[in-house]
Amino acid sequence: MGFWGLEVKPGKPQVYNPRNEQGKLHLTQATLGSGSGKEKSVIQCSVEGNTPIYLCSLLPNKTECCPLNLEFEDEDETVEFSVTGDRSIHLSGFMEDYDEGEEEEYEL
Amino acid sequence: MGFWGLEVKPGKPQVYNPRNEQGKLHLTQATLGSGSGKEKSVIQCSVEGNTPIYLCSLLPNKTECCPLNLEFEDEDETVEFSVTGDRSIHLSGFMEDYDEGEEEEYEL
């Protein structure tokens, strides 16, 4: 199902609901967005009602990208990604088809 | 089962017991918490009675996050995460359901 990407801007949280998606999301990278802000940007993830957890913290002109390794599939809860700081953070990864395993079985 | 996160504060160790959980934990990231402390923070992990092992060492304004790759499942021992330094460390990752494999088998 291919490439997946999402830009999260400061002050504009974005919701991801795995139940609405056709596949399993592998979230594998975070990269600082464009802009001239010099302060660090932090991306956080929260599950309904819980305190947000920092996923990574990106520093302009020092560390502008960081590998991640998170998976979200159809039994999983909705999460909210939010950014604090001067600049947006681009999340990227890929979607894996749910019936991939099944197809392989049929070949038997 | 989705996203998993835990903030560990300096001087306040947290216990994780895989036997009490519904799934297998993939612990995949550590990120420095908020605050103005300039000293490095180190997160350690110890298995009952053993000397703590450093998992990663985060430096304010230089290296504020680091990928990890640890797995904890129901046959595994209880571990204690603790932080030394000025600031908390946020751990994140995801829980994988134990019966995922089984369900796939039933489709046969």
Place this chain on the structure above:
Amino acid sequence: MGFWGLEVKPGKPQVYNPRNEQGKLHLTQATLGSGSGKEKSVIQCSVEGNTPIYLCSLLPNKTECCPLNLEFEDEDETVEFSVTGDRSIHLSGFMEDYDEGEEEEYEL
């Protein structure tokens, strides 16, 4: 099927169509190309018509390489990789044969 590599130069986007390939691409690394440019280079990925997403941002003489973890297989959409900045970015990874799984099954 082995090693896979692609140099993407600033202003010269490159298209990757998984349907034209004999295997599944694991894109696992980005490294800054040669040159004397001092400005950062950013590699972006876009799926037809969508806003490009930053995959990573490389800083000359500071952070010149970054691990990635993206997968592209035959059901996936065509993507376009492009670079903004002074220098090219080398992408690398490996191709995994589609019939690897099948062969293993035949051994049953």
Place this chain on the structure above:
Amino acid sequence: MGFWGLEVKPGKPQVYNPRNEQGKLHLTQATLGSGSGKEKSVIQCSVEGNTPIYLCSLLPNKTECCPLNLEFEDEDETVEFSVTGDRSIHLSGFMEDYDEGEEEEYEL
């Protein structure tokens, strides 16, 4: 089988023999130990009689941890980890049970 950790001190090599262990070791992280030494520390791995290979090189106050990805299982040779430099290096990872796969089969 859970968390695995080992502190390797300068001048005190440590042997790891996978044949003596109950599971497969995934060695996934190296972190600089405590101390005031300012010189870099390098962890090396050697297989009996062969020249040691550098696994990673940690720089105090700059890069104090680095992800690794090495696996050691019961058919594998004994290795020796050694550190050169001012400070110890903490290795961490997890042990995977050998009969995990089997148990899953029995569920069929």
Place this chain on the structure above:
Amino acid sequence: MGFWGLEVKPGKPQVYNPRNEQGKLHLTQATLGSGSGKEKSVIQCSVEGNTPIYLCSLLPNKTECCPLNLEFEDEDETVEFSVTGDRSIHLSGFMEDYDEGEEEEYEL
């Protein structure tokens, strides 16, 4: 089959032919070798006749190691690793036995 390592020196390319090996190579790390050279070292990989692709770029006293994720197995082409710059680069990883999967099947 265990640990795998190779030191590649500047100006002395090394060939790796997966067909001559007993297992599948997972190449997972690159680390700067010893020496006093201050210039960056770049490791490249090329498949017969093709332009070399940069795998990673290591900076003395700044970024001396970098995780990789490349796989080479018996159907794959011969590759050549070469280094440009002042110092050697140590590659490390592990070999996975080809008949591991088969053995598991026999247990059925």
